[in-house]
Amino acid sequence: MDIKAKLIDEVGLQRTITRLAHEILERNKGSKNLVLVGMRTRGEFICNRIYEKIKEIDNSEPPKGILDVTLYRDDFRTRLKQPEVSVTSITFDINEKDIILIDDVLYTGRTARAALDALMDLGRPNTIQLCVLVDRGHRELPIKADFVGKNVPTSLNEEVKVKLKETDGEDAVYLVNAPKQ
Amino acid sequence: MSLSNKHLLGLYGVPREDIQLILDTATTFREVLERPIKKVPTLQGKTIVNLFYENSTRTRISFELAQKRLSADTINFSTSVSSTKKGETFKDTVRNIEAMKVDMIVVRHQSAGVPHYLTRISKANIINAGDGLHEHPTQGLLDMYSIREKFGRLEGLNVCLVGDIAHSRVALSNIFGLKTMGANVSVCGPATMIPYGIQSLGIKVYQNINEAISKNNVLNVLRIQLERNAGERIPSLREYHRYFGITAERLEKYNKDILILHPGPINRGVELSSEVADGPYQIILDQVTNGVAVRMAVLYLLGTMH
Numbered sequence: 001m002d003i004k005a006k007l008i009d010e011v012g013l014q015r016t017i018t019r020l021a022h023e024i025l026e027r028n029k030g031s032k033n034l035v036l037v038g039m040r041t042r043g044e045f046i047c048n049r050i051y052e053k054i055k056e057i058d059n060s061e062p063p064k065g066i067l068d069v070t071l072y073r074d075d076f077r078t079r080l081k082q083p084e085v086s087v088t089s090i091t092f093d094i095n096e097k098d099i100i101l102i103d104d105v106l107y108t109g110r111t112a113r114a115a116l117d118a119l120m121d122l123g124r125p126n127t128i129q130l131c132v133l134v135d136r137g138h139r140e141l142p143i144k145a146d147f148v149g150k151n152v153p154t155s156l157n158e159e160v161k162v163k164l165k166e167t168d169g170e171d172a173v174y175l176v177n178a179p180k181q
Numbered sequence: 182m183s184l185s186n187k188h189l190l191g192l193y194g195v196p197r198e199d200i201q202l203i204l205d206t207a208t209t210f211r212e213v214l215e216r217p218i219k220k221v222p223t224l225q226g227k228t229i230v231n232l233f234y235e236n237s238t239r240t241r242i243s244f245e246l247a248q249k250r251l252s253a254d255t256i257n258f259s260t261s262v263s264s265t266k267k268g269e270t271f272k273d274t275v276r277n278i279e280a281m282k283v284d285m286i287v288v289r290h291q292s293a294g295v296p297h298y299l300t301r302i303s304k305a306n307i308i309n310a311g312d313g314l315h316e317h318p319t320q321g322l323l324d325m326y327s328i329r330e331k332f333g334r335l336e337g338l339n340v341c342l343v344g345d346i347a348h349s350r351v352a353l354s355n356i357f358g359l360k361t362m363g364a365n366v367s368v369c370g371p372a373t374m375i376p377y378g379i380q381s382l383g384i385k386v387y388q389n390i391n392e393a394i395s396k397n398n399v400l401n402v403l404r405i406q407l408e409r410n411a412g413e414r415i416p417s418l419r420e421y422h423r424y425f426g427i428t429a430e431r432l433e434k435y436n437k438d439i440l441i442l443h444p445g446p447i448n449r450g451v452e453l454s455s456e457v458a459d460g461p462y463q464i465i466l467d468q469v470t471n472g473v474a475v476r477m478a479v480l481y482l483l484g485t486m487h
Contacts, residue, residue, distance in 0.1 A: 071221040
């Protein structure tokens with residue numbers, strides 16, 4: 001990994017999660033109608049952390065689930081490697097709910113598009129709000145995040161790497177040079 | 182992870198990792214089947230032909246549903262309403278269908294080896310849905326999936342296939358697949374229905390059903406196929422039932438923890454008593470549901486391969 005800069009450190013990540021949880025509660029006037037959905041794989045863990053924070057602040061436990069969007073991707077024909085599918089685990093009714101869709105990095109918007117389609121197949125939510133830890137720009141679709149941890153202007157030959165204790169042993173966000181093809 | 186072969190012709194020689202991948206992927210699709218909208222857009226734009234030269238209800242419907250739930254376009258071909266009746270050869274039929282640009286062919290045929298032959302005359306991915314007395318790989322996979330769902334593993338389990346082993350493609354696919362996954366496979370049935378020398382595949386043969394029941398975790402009970410002249414190999418259906426039929430009394434006496442599978446359609450009162458067919462030991466209808474998920478997994482893994 002060719003690191004150019006550390007964008008967020010461990011303490012910074014905690015603060016960001018806290019702020020995002022507050023913003024979500026503020027915008028939705030509490031957590032009464034909220035459900036949290038994390039996108040595999042890192043969105044799942046960010047979702048868990050926001051959930052814990054909401055529990056702490058609001059003393060409530062909104063339902064939370066995991067979404068796997070592999071089956072809804074639009075790049076099956078162009079990718080060289082076959083993506084591995086795993087299970088979506090949303091065990092509650094999403095009809096008429098306000099869904100907070102959580103992911104680590106927002107980039108082209110294609111994963112978010114796939115997630116919207118996937119959620120629509122599970123029911124008719126009242127709203128879907130997108131929450132991301134990092135927005136790095138370069139959208140290819142008309143998609144915008146409602147809650148953003150950090151806006152990071154990037155160039156196309158850079159990548160944003162989110163590291164989480166659950167998967168990578170540390171909490172940090174790095175800006176790195178993309179590996180040469 | 183991808184499968185190592187672009188066709189699914191049988192379970193003979195399919196590596197363990199491939200079977201594992203199919204079964205794991207099927208878990209994903211099992212979840213899709215529980216949703217209010219049981220459809221995902223994954224195979225949009227792919228065309229699949231179901232080429233059925235032999236009658237089938239369960240397998241054809243199962244494949245068709247699996248294809249529709251992956252949003253593929255499907256065409257059904259069956260011999261009763263086709264130009265085969267006008268004398269067209271199999272090869273010409275396939276060439277013509279392929280000229281219409283299809284991506285996958287699901288084939289069932291009364292002759293063993295037809296799916297293999299298809300791979301030589303067509304560029305599509307070929308899936309064997311049963312060829313003669315040879316193999317029926319998706320049935321083998323869905324049986325393994327159903328067993329794994331119940332026990333959480335396949336390795337080390339004792340699984341016995343009961344019935345007309347010599348004329349069963351389901352038996353052969355089960356034997357190859359289960360052995361690859363590390364299960365101990367055995368067979369049980371009248372001597373006229375057990376192929377000579379089957380022990381050379383590394384499997385045990387039981388002559389006595391009570392012994393098979395007591396020594397196994399799973400019985401996969403095959404149908405007595407009257408359309409394949411099973412009547413020539415047993416004195417009568419009643420006698421078969423008396424010596425090899427699975428009844429509640431037998432299960433209660435010899436093994437209360439056993440799991441009963443049956444690929445369907447059931448001959449009630451022959452290989453299974455009605456009490457067992459509807460009772461707590463069997464998972465026959467779960468097998469049918471799992472069949473759709475397993476076929477979705479196979480179609481997905483082959484259809485999105487590069």
